[in-house]
Amino acid sequence: MTGNIAVIFDMDGVLVDNFRYHLMAWEKFCSRHGKSISADDFLEYVFGGSNADHLAFIFKKELPASKIAEYSAEKELIYRYLYHDNVVLIPGLKELLFDLKTAGIPMAIATSAERANVDFILAETGIREYFTAIADASMVRRGKPDPEVFLKAAAMLKTDPADCLVFEDTLKGIDAALKAKMKVIGVATTHHRVELTEAHSVLSDFSEININKIRELFS
Numbered sequence: 001m002t003g004n005i006a007v008i009f010d011m012d013g014v015l016v017d018n019f020r021y022h023l024m025a026w027e028k029f030c031s032r033h034g035k036s037i038s039a040d041d042f043l044e045y046v047f048g049g050s051n052a053d054h055l056a057f058i059f060k061k062e063l064p065a066s067k068i069a070e071y072s073a074e075k076e077l078i079y080r081y082l083y084h085d086n087v088v089l090i091p092g093l094k095e096l097l098f099d100l101k102t103a104g105i106p107m108a109i110a111t112s113a114e115r116a117n118v119d120f121i122l123a124e125t126g127i128r129e130y131f132t133a134i135a136d137a138s139m140v141r142r143g144k145p146d147p148e149v150f151l152k153a154a155a156m157l158k159t160d161p162a163d164c165l166v167f168e169d170t171l172k173g174i175d176a177a178l179k180a181k182m183k184v185i186g187v188a189t190t191h192h193r194v195e196l197t198e199a200h201s202v203l204s205d206f207s208e209i210n211i212n213k214i215r216e217l218f219s
């Protein structure tokens, strides 16, 4: 640990509460391809992971990279179409981003989503200026629960993983952050608070956290 902390935000379920829009998009995608996925299976087995893992679950086999790219583009177009007029930041997030930025604490996004979805969320919410680094699906070989995307974000921030705090809403993401040896706070949007007990702490939204509480996690 060097003492210079950084904060890494997952995107879906942490910056915005959009689980149901991803679910609707996957359901629509499945119906177009003669497949199906239940909400329970989606939540338990795939949400929070990579589209390659989602597609392997839906098609019951690994797909070639060209098919993964084609199907991902189709699903994400449906998702952005459905979610477009409904994008709202999680309460308290903007204030926390401002406080962290003015305190000189660097921030990154580490997401299983593709870059077009990141650009979509940042454009819709106007929070791009707060982030020094963005690690997306295209930059890693293995999706969460593998720690690769969080380690990539820490490297981009030039911060020791032990000095990083992650905000995550999924069990896969919390697992990944812990494997990266980072502190992790669960955000109870996609799951109930009681399901996120592996995290160092849990909150319902960002109005429950501030810089002093974040610093205390590292003391």
Ligand SMILES: O=P(O)(O)OC[C@H]1O[C@@H](O)[C@H](O)[C@@H](O)[C@@H]1O
Residues within 6 Å of the ligand: 010, 011, 012, 013, 022, 046, 047, 048, 049, 050, 051, 054, 110, 111, 112, 113, 114, 117, 170
């Ligand atoms: O890592 P994040 O930001 O939670 O992103 C996860 C999601 O990213 C989306 O692009 C996928 O299609 C979702 O279904 C997936 O689980």
